[in-house]
Amino acid sequence: xxxxxxxxxxxxxxxxxxxxxxxxxxxxxxxxxxxxxxxxxxxxxxxxxxxxxxxxxxxxxxxxxxxxxxxxxxxxxxxxxxxxxxxxxxxxxxxxxxxxxxxxxxxxxxxxx
Amino acid sequence: xxxxxxxxxxxxxxxxxxxxxxxxxxxxxxxxxxxxxxxxxxxxxxxxxxxxxxxxxxxxxxxxxxxxxxxxxxxxxxxxxxxxxxxxxxxxxxxxxxxxxxxxxxxxxxxxxx
Numbered sequence: 001x002x003x004x005x006x007x008x009x010x011x012x013x014x015x016x017x018x019x020x021x022x023x024x025x026x027x028x029x030x031x032x033x034x035x036x037x038x039x040x041x042x043x044x045x046x047x048x049x050x051x052x053x054x055x056x057x058x059x060x061x062x063x064x065x066x067x068x069x070x071x072x073x074x075x076x077x078x079x080x081x082x083x084x085x086x087x088x089x090x091x092x093x094x095x096x097x098x099x100x101x102x103x104x105x106x107x108x109x110x111x112x113x
Numbered sequence: 114x115x116x117x118x119x120x121x122x123x124x125x126x127x128x129x130x131x132x133x134x135x136x137x138x139x140x141x142x143x144x145x146x147x148x149x150x151x152x153x154x155x156x157x158x159x160x161x162x163x164x165x166x167x168x169x170x171x172x173x174x175x176x177x178x179x180x181x182x183x184x185x186x187x188x189x190x191x192x193x194x195x196x197x198x199x200x201x202x203x204x205x206x207x208x209x210x211x212x213x214x215x216x217x218x219x220x221x222x223x224x225x226x227x
Contacts, residue, residue, distance in 0.1 A: 004156075040121065042217035043157075043201070090156050101147055102203075102215060104156030 004105035023091035119218030
C-alpha cells in the first residue's frame with residue numbers, strides 16, 4: 001500500500017540534544033511538508049519542499065532544519081535552538097498542482113525534558 | 114484575529130444524530146476547502162475537498178461552502194461511534210506561496226456515544 005511512514009512513533013530526548021525525525025513516502029509525490037501540532041492550535045508549517053534538493057521555510061522554521069536528498073525522504077532535525085520542541089510532528093506530501101490535497105503520515109510524538 | 118476560526122468542542126452527540134461542524138474564515142481569497150478527520154495519535158486523513166461555493170456529498174458526509182458569509186460546514190448524517198475524532202477544516206488561496214499553502218483550523222473534537 002502507498003503511504004507516508006513516520007518513525008519513530010514516540011521519541012524522548014534530553015534538552016540540548018538534536019534529534020532527527022524520519023519521513024518516507026512511496027506515493028511518488030513531488031512535494032513534502034512538515035507540520036507541528038500543539039493542543040488548541042492549528043497545524044503550523046515548519047518546512048516544505050517541492051522538488052529534490054530544494055526546500056523553503058514555513059511559518060515556524062526557527063530551530064529546525066531539513067534535507068531533501070531523495071524524492072521519497074524528507075527528514076526533519078529538531079535542534080537544541082528550538083525553544084519548545086515537545087509536540088506532535090506530522091509529515092505530509094502531495095502531487096504538485098493546484099488541486100492536490102495533502103496526505104499525512106501518522107506523526108511522531110516528541111517529548112523533550 | 115485568526116485567519117480560520119473553528120470551535121474546539123468537544124461536541125458530544127448520541128448515535129444516529131446529525132452533526133454540524135463549522136469554520137469561519139477572514140481571507141476572501143480562499144477558494145479550496147478541505148475537511149480532515151484525525152483519530153487520536155494518528156495523522157489527519159482527507160474526508161472532503163471542495164472548490165468554491167456550494168455543496169458536495171459523499172455518503173453520510175456533506176460539505177457546504179458559503180463564500181459570501183466566509184463560512185464552511187461539514188454535516189455528518191446518522192453519526193456512528195466510529196465518527197468520534199477531531200475534525201479539522203483547511204483552506205487555501207489559489208497560488209499562495211506557489212504551493213497552495215493550507216491554513217488549518219484548530220479542530221473540533223466530536224464524541225458520538227452509543
